Amino acid sequence: MRTGDKMLLVVLAFGANLVFAQSPVAVARQHYNTTRYEEAIRALQDDSSLPARLLTGQSWFMLGEFKKATETFEKALALNPNSAELHLWAGRAYGRRAETSMALTAPRLATKSRDHFEKSVQIDPGNVAALADLFEYYLQAPGFLGGGKDKAARIAQEIAKVDPSEGYYASARLAEERKEFSAAEQQLRQAAAVAPNQVGRVLDLAKLLYKQGRVKEGEAEFAKAEKMAPNSPKVLFAKAAAYIQAKRNLDQAKLLLKKYLQSPLTPDDPTREEAEKLLKTVGL
Numbered sequence: 001m002r003t004g005d006k007m008l009l010v011v012l013a014f015g016a017n018l019v020f021a022q023s024p025v026a027v028a029r030q031h032y033n034t035t036r037y038e039e040a041i042r043a044l045q046d047d048s049s050l051p052a053r054l055l056t057g058q059s060w061f062m063l064g065e066f067k068k069a070t071e072t073f074e075k076a077l078a079l080n081p082n083s084a085e086l087h088l089w090a091g092r093a094y095g096r097r098a099e100t101s102m103a104l105t106a107p108r109l110a111t112k113s114r115d116h117f118e119k120s121v122q123i124d125p126g127n128v129a130a131l132a133d134l135f136e137y138y139l140q141a142p143g144f145l146g147g148g149k150d151k152a153a154r155i156a157q158e159i160a161k162v163d164p165s166e167g168y169y170a171s172a173r174l175a176e177e178r179k180e181f182s183a184a185e186q187q188l189r190q191a192a193a194v195a196p197n198q199v200g201r202v203l204d205l206a207k208l209l210y211k212q213g214r215v216k217e218g219e220a221e222f223a224k225a226e227k228m229a230p231n232s233p234k235v236l237f238a239k240a241a242a243y244i245q246a247k248r249n250l251d252q253a254k255l256l257l258k259k260y261l262q263s264p265l266t267p268d269d270p271t272r273e274e275a276e277k278l279l280k281t282v283g284l
Contacts (some may be wrong), residue, residue, distance in 0.1 A: 025051045028059075035265050035272075037062045049078055054089065061093050062130065062267060066100065069093035070112075084124035091116030091133060107145060113137065114146050128163045131155055135170050139177060149174065165195035169204060181212060199229040203238045210242040233269045235262040241278060249284045 023206035024047040031040035037059040041116035044059075057072035073090035080086065091113045098109035114137050117268045135155040141147025152174055160167025172187035188208055192201040206221035222242075225235045243249040257279050261272055 004086065025049070025055060028052070028055050032059055032062075032112060033266060035062070035267065035269075050076055050083075053079075054083075055087060057089055057093070058267075061096070062271065064096075064271075064273065066093050066097040070097060076087055082123055084098065084120045087116045087120035087123065088127070088130045091120060091130075091137075095133075095137070110141060110145050114141065125158070126162050128159060128166055131159045131162070132170065135159060135173075139173060149177065155201060165191045165198065165201060168194065169201070172204070172208075176208070181208070184208060197228075197230060199225050200234065202228065203234065207238060207242055210246055213246070215246070215248065231263070233260055233263040233265055236263065237270050237275060240275075244278055244282055254279065254282055 005061055026044050028040040028043040031037070031043060032055060040059045043058055044056050052073055053076035057069045057076065060066075060069040060072060070090060070093045073086055073093060077083065077086050094109050094116060095113035095196035098106045098113060101109055114134075117130060117134040117137055120127060121134055124130065135152050138147050138155060139154040140150065143215040152170075156170035156174055158169060160169050168187045172191065173185040175181070175184035175187060185205070185208060188201070188205040192198075192205060192206065195201050202221055202225040206218045206225060209215075209218035209221060222235070222239050225232070225238075235261050236256045240260065243253035243256075257275050260275050265272065
Protein backbone atom coordinates (compact mmCIF):
# COMPACT_ATOMS: atom_id res chain seq x y z
CA MET A 1 0.00 0.00 0.00
CA ARG A 2 1.32 3.42 -0.93
CA THR A 3 2.10 5.97 1.78
CA GLY A 4 -0.56 8.32 0.46
CA ASP A 5 -3.21 5.59 0.68
CA LYS A 6 -2.19 4.79 4.26
CA MET A 7 -2.51 8.44 5.22
CA LEU A 8 -5.96 8.61 3.64
CA LEU A 9 -7.12 5.61 5.67
CA VAL A 10 -5.77 7.18 8.86
CA VAL A 11 -7.61 10.43 8.16
CA LEU A 12 -10.86 8.62 7.37
CA ALA A 13 -10.60 6.47 10.47
CA PHE A 14 -9.87 9.53 12.62
CA GLY A 15 -12.90 11.33 11.20
CA ALA A 16 -15.11 8.31 11.77
CA ASN A 17 -13.95 8.08 15.37
CA LEU A 18 -14.73 11.76 15.90
CA VAL A 19 -18.30 11.29 14.65
CA PHE A 20 -18.73 8.14 16.74
CA ALA A 21 -17.29 9.85 19.80
CA GLN A 22 -19.73 12.78 19.70
CA SER A 23 -21.72 13.03 22.90
CA PRO A 24 -25.51 12.67 22.81
CA VAL A 25 -25.79 16.37 23.69
CA ALA A 26 -23.55 17.35 20.75
CA VAL A 27 -25.59 15.19 18.37
CA ALA A 28 -28.86 16.55 19.77
CA ARG A 29 -27.60 20.12 19.48
CA GLN A 30 -27.01 19.60 15.76
CA HIS A 31 -30.59 18.34 15.40
CA TYR A 32 -31.97 21.20 17.48
CA ASN A 33 -30.11 23.86 15.52
CA THR A 34 -31.71 22.57 12.30
CA THR A 35 -35.20 22.38 13.92
CA ARG A 36 -35.24 18.58 14.03
CA TYR A 37 -36.56 18.61 17.56
CA GLU A 38 -37.94 15.07 17.70
CA GLU A 39 -34.54 13.71 16.65
CA ALA A 40 -32.92 15.82 19.37
CA ILE A 41 -35.19 14.30 22.01
CA ARG A 42 -34.48 10.77 20.81
CA ALA A 43 -30.74 11.42 20.91
CA LEU A 44 -31.04 12.44 24.58
CA GLN A 45 -33.44 9.79 25.85
CA ASP A 46 -30.70 7.96 27.80
CA ASP A 47 -28.87 11.08 28.99
CA SER A 48 -29.96 12.54 32.33
CA SER A 49 -27.29 15.24 32.56
CA LEU A 50 -28.33 18.84 33.14
CA PRO A 51 -27.34 19.97 29.60
CA ALA A 52 -29.38 17.10 28.19
CA ARG A 53 -32.43 17.97 30.27
CA LEU A 54 -32.21 21.62 29.25
CA LEU A 55 -32.00 20.72 25.57
CA THR A 56 -34.78 18.15 25.90
CA GLY A 57 -37.04 20.74 27.51
CA GLN A 58 -36.18 23.28 24.82
CA SER A 59 -37.05 20.71 22.14
CA TRP A 60 -40.41 19.91 23.75
CA PHE A 61 -41.07 23.66 23.92
CA MET A 62 -40.29 24.15 20.23
CA LEU A 63 -42.65 21.25 19.40
CA GLY A 64 -45.45 22.98 21.30
CA GLU A 65 -45.47 20.34 24.04
CA PHE A 66 -45.42 22.89 26.81
CA LYS A 67 -46.50 20.60 29.67
CA LYS A 68 -43.70 18.15 28.86
CA ALA A 69 -41.33 21.10 28.65
CA THR A 70 -42.24 22.42 32.11
CA GLU A 71 -41.96 18.96 33.62
CA THR A 72 -38.50 18.55 32.12
CA PHE A 73 -37.31 21.96 33.29
CA GLU A 74 -38.65 21.41 36.81
CA LYS A 75 -36.75 18.13 37.10
CA ALA A 76 -33.59 19.89 35.99
CA LEU A 77 -34.19 22.76 38.42
CA ALA A 78 -34.52 20.28 41.28
CA LEU A 79 -30.87 19.41 40.60
CA ASN A 80 -29.70 22.95 39.85
CA PRO A 81 -32.07 25.59 41.27
CA ASN A 82 -29.63 28.43 40.55
CA SER A 83 -29.57 28.12 36.76
CA ALA A 84 -30.75 31.38 35.20
CA GLU A 85 -31.20 29.65 31.84
CA LEU A 86 -33.38 26.88 33.26
CA HIS A 87 -35.58 29.43 35.04
CA LEU A 88 -35.83 31.45 31.83
CA TRP A 89 -37.00 28.50 29.77
CA ALA A 90 -39.34 27.28 32.51
CA GLY A 91 -40.88 30.75 32.53
CA ARG A 92 -41.37 30.61 28.79
CA ALA A 93 -42.97 27.18 28.92
CA TYR A 94 -45.33 28.08 31.77
CA GLY A 95 -46.24 31.24 29.89
CA ARG A 96 -47.23 29.30 26.79
CA ARG A 97 -49.17 26.85 28.92
CA ALA A 98 -51.06 29.78 30.43
CA GLU A 99 -51.87 31.12 26.97
CA THR A 100 -53.24 27.77 25.81
CA SER A 101 -54.97 26.54 28.99
CA MET A 102 -58.45 26.89 30.43
CA ALA A 103 -59.41 30.04 32.32
CA LEU A 104 -59.36 28.29 35.69
CA THR A 105 -55.73 27.16 35.41
CA ALA A 106 -54.27 30.04 33.37
CA PRO A 107 -53.67 32.43 36.34
CA ARG A 108 -51.69 29.84 38.29
CA LEU A 109 -49.55 29.00 35.26
CA ALA A 110 -49.01 32.68 34.46
CA THR A 111 -47.85 33.30 38.03
CA LYS A 112 -45.36 30.45 37.73
CA SER A 113 -44.10 32.00 34.51
CA ARG A 114 -43.54 35.35 36.22
CA ASP A 115 -41.84 33.73 39.20
CA HIS A 116 -39.36 31.92 36.96
CA PHE A 117 -38.61 35.04 34.91
CA GLU A 118 -38.01 37.05 38.07
CA LYS A 119 -35.77 34.32 39.48
CA SER A 120 -33.77 34.18 36.24
CA VAL A 121 -33.16 37.94 36.39
CA GLN A 122 -32.32 37.76 40.08
CA ILE A 123 -29.65 35.12 39.38
CA ASP A 124 -28.25 36.85 36.29
CA PRO A 125 -29.24 40.55 36.17
CA GLY A 126 -27.34 41.04 32.92
CA ASN A 127 -29.20 38.37 30.97
CA VAL A 128 -30.91 40.38 28.23
CA ALA A 129 -33.14 37.48 27.15
CA ALA A 130 -34.49 37.06 30.68
CA LEU A 131 -34.96 40.80 31.12
CA ALA A 132 -36.79 41.00 27.78
CA ASP A 133 -39.16 38.16 28.68
CA LEU A 134 -39.85 39.63 32.12
CA PHE A 135 -40.49 42.98 30.43
CA GLU A 136 -43.04 41.40 28.09
CA TYR A 137 -44.75 39.67 31.00
CA TYR A 138 -45.08 42.90 32.96
CA LEU A 139 -46.25 44.71 29.85
CA GLN A 140 -48.95 42.20 28.92
CA ALA A 141 -50.14 40.72 32.22
CA PRO A 142 -52.94 42.36 34.21
CA GLY A 143 -52.21 43.83 37.61
CA PHE A 144 -53.76 40.95 39.58
CA LEU A 145 -51.17 38.65 37.97
CA GLY A 146 -48.29 40.92 38.82
CA GLY A 147 -48.16 42.86 35.57
CA GLY A 148 -48.04 46.60 35.08
CA LYS A 149 -46.61 49.17 32.70
CA ASP A 150 -44.68 50.90 35.51
CA LYS A 151 -42.90 47.63 36.22
CA ALA A 152 -42.25 47.16 32.51
CA ALA A 153 -40.77 50.67 32.29
CA ARG A 154 -38.31 49.89 35.10
CA ILE A 155 -37.20 46.71 33.34
CA ALA A 156 -36.79 48.63 30.07
CA GLN A 157 -34.29 50.87 31.86
CA GLU A 158 -32.37 47.81 33.06
CA ILE A 159 -32.32 46.38 29.54
CA ALA A 160 -30.93 49.65 28.16
CA LYS A 161 -27.98 49.45 30.55
CA VAL A 162 -26.96 46.08 29.09
CA ASP A 163 -28.07 46.37 25.46
CA PRO A 164 -28.96 49.89 24.21
CA SER A 165 -30.64 48.63 21.04
CA GLU A 166 -32.83 46.20 22.97
CA GLY A 167 -33.55 48.97 25.44
CA TYR A 168 -34.85 51.23 22.69
CA TYR A 169 -36.98 48.37 21.39
CA ALA A 170 -38.48 47.81 24.85
CA SER A 171 -39.26 51.53 25.13
CA ALA A 172 -40.92 51.35 21.71
CA ARG A 173 -43.08 48.43 22.84
CA LEU A 174 -44.10 50.38 25.90
CA ALA A 175 -44.94 53.47 23.83
CA GLU A 176 -46.97 51.38 21.38
CA GLU A 177 -48.99 49.84 24.21
CA ARG A 178 -49.75 53.37 25.37
CA LYS A 179 -50.84 54.31 21.81
CA GLU A 180 -47.92 56.75 21.56
CA PHE A 181 -47.04 55.73 18.02
CA SER A 182 -44.80 58.67 17.22
CA ALA A 183 -42.66 57.91 20.27
CA ALA A 184 -42.62 54.22 19.36
CA GLU A 185 -41.34 55.03 15.88
CA GLN A 186 -38.64 57.29 17.27
CA GLN A 187 -37.46 54.57 19.65
CA LEU A 188 -37.34 51.98 16.87
CA ARG A 189 -35.30 54.30 14.68
CA GLN A 190 -32.89 54.74 17.58
CA ALA A 191 -32.70 50.95 18.01
CA ALA A 192 -31.79 50.54 14.34
CA ALA A 193 -29.25 53.36 14.51
CA VAL A 194 -27.27 51.82 17.37
CA ALA A 195 -27.43 48.32 15.83
CA PRO A 196 -27.07 49.03 12.09
CA ASN A 197 -26.19 45.43 11.22
CA GLN A 198 -29.21 43.82 12.87
CA VAL A 199 -31.87 43.16 10.27
CA GLY A 200 -34.43 42.53 13.00
CA ARG A 201 -34.35 46.18 13.99
CA VAL A 202 -35.24 47.23 10.45
CA LEU A 203 -38.08 44.69 10.42
CA ASP A 204 -39.41 46.07 13.72
CA LEU A 205 -39.70 49.50 12.15
CA ALA A 206 -41.20 48.16 8.93
CA LYS A 207 -43.90 46.30 10.85
CA LEU A 208 -44.81 49.36 12.91
CA LEU A 209 -45.11 51.52 9.80
CA TYR A 210 -47.32 48.92 8.15
CA LYS A 211 -49.56 48.77 11.22
CA GLN A 212 -50.06 52.53 10.91
CA GLY A 213 -51.04 52.19 7.26
CA ARG A 214 -47.83 53.87 6.07
CA VAL A 215 -47.38 51.28 3.36
CA LYS A 216 -44.85 53.08 1.17
CA GLU A 217 -42.53 53.75 4.12
CA GLY A 218 -42.98 50.22 5.38
CA GLU A 219 -42.09 48.80 1.98
CA ALA A 220 -38.94 50.93 1.93
CA GLU A 221 -37.86 49.41 5.25
CA PHE A 222 -38.63 45.89 4.02
CA ALA A 223 -36.53 46.59 0.93
CA LYS A 224 -33.69 47.72 3.19
CA ALA A 225 -34.00 44.50 5.20
CA GLU A 226 -33.96 42.38 2.04
CA LYS A 227 -30.77 44.12 0.92
CA MET A 228 -29.16 43.53 4.31
CA ALA A 229 -30.12 39.85 4.46
CA PRO A 230 -31.12 38.44 1.04
CA ASN A 231 -33.47 35.44 1.31
CA SER A 232 -33.49 35.64 5.11
CA PRO A 233 -36.36 33.54 6.51
CA LYS A 234 -37.04 36.27 9.09
CA VAL A 235 -37.55 38.83 6.34
CA LEU A 236 -39.81 36.51 4.35
CA PHE A 237 -42.02 35.79 7.35
CA ALA A 238 -42.20 39.37 8.62
CA LYS A 239 -43.14 40.73 5.23
CA ALA A 240 -45.81 38.08 4.68
CA ALA A 241 -47.27 38.65 8.15
CA ALA A 242 -47.42 42.41 7.55
CA TYR A 243 -49.20 41.91 4.23
CA ILE A 244 -51.75 39.57 5.79
CA GLN A 245 -52.39 41.84 8.76
CA ALA A 246 -52.93 44.77 6.41
CA LYS A 247 -54.99 42.63 4.00
CA ARG A 248 -52.72 43.65 1.13
CA ASN A 249 -50.74 41.71 -1.47
CA LEU A 250 -52.19 38.41 -0.27
CA ASP A 251 -50.96 36.45 -3.29
CA GLN A 252 -47.47 37.76 -2.64
CA ALA A 253 -47.83 36.81 1.02
CA LYS A 254 -48.63 33.23 -0.01
CA LEU A 255 -45.52 33.06 -2.17
CA LEU A 256 -43.37 34.47 0.63
CA LEU A 257 -44.69 31.92 3.12
CA LYS A 258 -44.18 29.02 0.71
CA LYS A 259 -40.61 30.16 0.19
CA TYR A 260 -40.25 30.45 3.95
CA LEU A 261 -41.42 26.87 4.46
CA GLN A 262 -38.80 25.68 1.99
CA SER A 263 -36.00 27.59 3.73
CA PRO A 264 -33.52 26.10 6.22
CA LEU A 265 -34.81 27.39 9.55
CA THR A 266 -33.22 27.79 12.96
CA PRO A 267 -34.79 27.89 16.45
CA ASP A 268 -34.63 31.69 16.27
CA ASP A 269 -37.03 31.77 13.31
CA PRO A 270 -40.83 31.50 13.57
CA THR A 271 -41.87 27.86 13.44
CA ARG A 272 -43.19 26.13 10.35
CA GLU A 273 -46.48 25.70 12.23
CA GLU A 274 -46.78 29.48 12.55
CA ALA A 275 -46.16 29.90 8.83
CA GLU A 276 -48.71 27.20 7.97
CA LYS A 277 -51.25 28.87 10.25
CA LEU A 278 -50.73 32.18 8.42
CA LEU A 279 -51.16 30.42 5.09
CA LYS A 280 -54.52 29.06 6.22
CA THR A 281 -55.74 32.58 6.99
CA VAL A 282 -55.32 33.47 3.33
CA GLY A 283 -57.11 30.39 2.04
CA LEU A 284 -54.40 27.77 1.53
